[in-house]
Amino acid sequence: MSHAAQEASGTESAEAAPYSRITVRRMCGALGAELGGVDLSKPVDDATVAEIRRAFLENYVIVFRDQDLAPDRLIAFTEMFGPVEQHPYYRTGQIEGFPEVLVLEHKAGQFFNGKNDVWHSDITFGEKPPLGSVLHCRACWEGFADTMFANQYMAYERLSEPMKRFLDGLTAEHSAAYVQRKNNARANNKPITEIAPPVFHPVIRTHPETGRKSLYVNMPSVARICELEEEESKSVLAFLYEHAVQPALVYRHRWRVGDVVMFDNRCLMHYVVPDHPHDMHRLMHRTTAAGDKPY
Numbered sequence: 207m208s209h210a211a212q213e214a215s216g217t218e219s220a221e222a223a224p225y226s227r228i229t230v231r232r233m234c235g236a237l238g239a240e241l242g243g244v245d246l247s248k249p250v251d252d253a254t255v256a257e258i259r260r261a262f263l264e265n266y267v268i269v270f271r272d273q274d275l276a277p278d279r280l281i282a283f284t285e286m287f288g289p290v291e292q293h294p295y296y297r298t299g300q301i302e303g304f305p306e307v308l309v310l311e312h313k314a315g316q317f318f319n320g321k322n323d324v325w326h327s328d329i330t331f332g333e334k335p336p337l338g339s340v341l342h343c344r345a346c347w348e349g350f351a352d353t354m355f356a357n358q359y360m361a362y363e364r365l366s367e368p369m370k371r372f373l374d375g376l377t378a379e380h381s382a383a384y385v386q387r388k389n390n391a392r393a394n395n396k397p398i399t400e401i402a403p404p405v406f407h408p409v410i411r412t413h414p415e416t417g418r419k420s421l422y423v424n425m426p427s428v429a430r431i432c433e434l435e436e437e438e439s440k441s442v443l444a445f446l447y448e449h450a451v452q453p454a455l456v457y458r459h460r461w462r463v464g465d466v467v468m469f470d471n472r473c474l475m476h477y478v479v480p481d482h483p484h485d486m487h488r489l490m491h492r493t494t495a496a497g498d499k500p501y
């Protein structure tokens with residue numbers, strides 16, 4: 207890693223300017239930090255919000271333990287990062303009065319719904335994909351159905367210079383067709399009847415807050431790389447999907463009830479490990495902060 211990349215990754219800046227309102231404990235080399243000293247069920251003062259936002263930009267995944275947030279407090283937390291928006295398509299299992307909270311539930315005895323056991327970043331088929339999502343764990347069995355996150359800044363930085371030059375300037379077509387198909391395959395989901403036309407995003411995007419470049423393709427949403435022939439596009443994407451999730455880029459989050467995890471959807475992909483027993487109950491409340499058009 208270059209010196210500049212090292213600085214931007216937060217390792218050094220965290221040492222240079224210590225946090226005073228919160229504690230920050232790194233999870234692993236690739237990404238992730240556990241933040242302490244904050245109770246998100248109460249209003250949080252501006253200086254603390256500033257440190258939380260800084261920890262988010264430096265670590266991409268931030269974890270708060272032992273929280274118990276009603277939907278309005280989960281929304282208030284998410285608003286530290288940007289305006290909260292509803293999922294464009296999913297309408298299954300909503301909380302009365304809080305359409306912004308998406309309820310992800312696998313009831314005991316219900317087979318894993320299999321929506322998220324594929325590496326992806328959220329809603330990249332939108333013109334302005336989310337800045338990030340928050341998951342609040344309300345029920346789980348610790349050690350099952352972990353969520354993995356892969357650092358896409360590092361995925362870009364680990365490419366050779368000629369490969370970076372080749373990918374820079376290419377465009378990918380993103381569509382919600384896969385999400386629609388997966389959703390509608392399950393009888394107890396509200397069917398998605400209509401999806402928006404595809405959108406086009408750069409294959410290498412620049413993070414609007416850090417200025418760093420990251421790889422920005424994901425299997426469920428990307429239909430093709432527009433400038434390439436079909437077979438070329440397939441091969442290049444297959445290589446990138448494998449490259450993007452190599453073990454050194456990954457943090458695996460082991461859920462506990464009460465966890466609040468915020469992740470940066472602009473520079474990460476994530477994946478839910480489908481390894482839990484049939485009779486486990488897993489319940490997540492998810493909110494999403496609005497993002498910008500990728501460039």
Ligand code: OGA
Nearest residue numbers: 310322328353478490492
């Ligand atoms: C999602 C998602 C992760 C999880 O909501 O987009 O990928 O751990 N969920 O449930």
Ligand code: MN
Nearest residue numbers: 322327328476
């Ligand atoms: Mn997701």
